[in-house]
Structure formats: structure tokens, C-alpha cells
Amino acid sequence: MYEPQAAPQRPSVNAGRLWSGGLATALVAGLISVVGILLTRGLFDVPILAPKGEGVWGSANTFWYAFGAACAALVATGLMHVLLLTTPRPMLFFAWAIGLATLAGMLAPFMVEAETASRVCTSILNLVIGAAIGSLVAGTARAAIQPPTPRVRPVPRAYP
Numbered sequence: 001m002y003e004p005q006a007a008p009q010r011p012s013v014n015a016g017r018l019w020s021g022g023l024a025t026a027l028v029a030g031l032i033s034v035v036g037i038l039l040t041r042g043l044f045d046v047p048i049l050a051p052k053g054e055g056v057w058g059s060a061n062t063f064w065y066a067f068g069a070a071c072a073a074l075v076a077t078g079l080m081h082v083l084l085l086t087t088p089r090p091m092l093f094f095a096w097a098i099g100l101a102t103l104a105g106m107l108a109p110f111m112v113e114a115e116t117a118s119r120v121c122t123s124i125l126n127l128v129i130g131a132a133i134g135s136l137v138a139g140t141a142r143a144a145i146q147p148p149t150p151r152v153r154p155v156p157r158a159y160p
């Protein structure tokens with residue numbers, strides 16, 4: 001007799017690979033922050049986090065901005081992990097979540113009183129950070145998904 005159809009298995013997630021990619025993404029996001037701040041302050045003379053008098057590196061806020069970007073990458077990795085384990089279309093939901101979070105980060109500078117150049121540069125920096133986090137975490141997740149192992153079914157025997 002034939003074995004009843006088993007429910008299809010979900011792909012598994014290599015958590016070590018996903019989180020090591022998440023840590024690398026956090027490093028990249030932090031470095032993008034530092035480079036963006038150096039670029040806007042040093043090259044364009046537009047402050048993002050500190051007044052012009054603070055110099056090209058600004059105050060400790062530069063560290064906190066980079067730290068925040070790195071934390072955002074780790075939160076995105078956690079979100080991706082949960083989505084991979086629980087939702088039917090994890091990449092689609094992740095794209096929407098990251099897209100909306102990036103949009104919020106881009107709009108936030110326009111909610112405070114500051115020079116227009118500072119608002120625009122901060123918004124662009126937040127866009128670059130969000131795009132990097134979204135693309136790197138999604139790429140890492142694709143590499144961390146392991147296809148389900150096929151189940152071996154016994155072959156029905158014909159009895160003479």
C-alpha cells in the first residue's frame with residue numbers, strides 16, 4: 001500500500017550563517033554612517049549631528065549615530081530570522097518593513113528645526129544606510145536558507 005502524502009517541509013534556516021551576515025551588515029552600516037558624516041561635514045561643510053564648531057568628527061554623537069545604524073542592522077537580522085521561521089513570504093514582508101523603516105528615517109530629519117542642507121544630507125545618509133541594511137540582510141537570508149531534505153518513501157512492492 002502507498003504511504004499517505006506527508007505535508008511539505010519548510011526550508012530550514014542556518015542561524016549561524018544568518019547572524020554572522022547580520023554582524024557583518026552591522027559593521028558595514030556603522031562604517032557607512034562614519035563615511036557619510038565625514039563626507040557631509042568635511043567635504044560639503046554641512047553638519048549632520050553636531051554644530052560646525054565640533055570639527056569634522058563632531059562630538060560623541062558620531063559614535064552614537066554609527067552605533068544606532070549597527071543596532072538597526074541587528075534588529076533587521078532578528079526580524080528576518082523571525083519572518084523566515086513564521087511567515088509564508090518572508091522576503092516580501094521584510095522588503096516592506098525595511099522600506100517603510102527607511103522612509104521613516106528619511107522623513108525624520110524634516111520634523112526638526114535645522115538648515116535645509118542638514119535635513120537633506122541626513123535624509124540621504126539614512127536612505128543609504130537603510131538600503132544597505134535591507135539588501136545585505138536579504139542577501140544573507142537567501143544564503144542562509146537550506147532547502148528541505150526530501151523524505152524517502154518506500155517503494156510499493158508488487159506481490160506475485
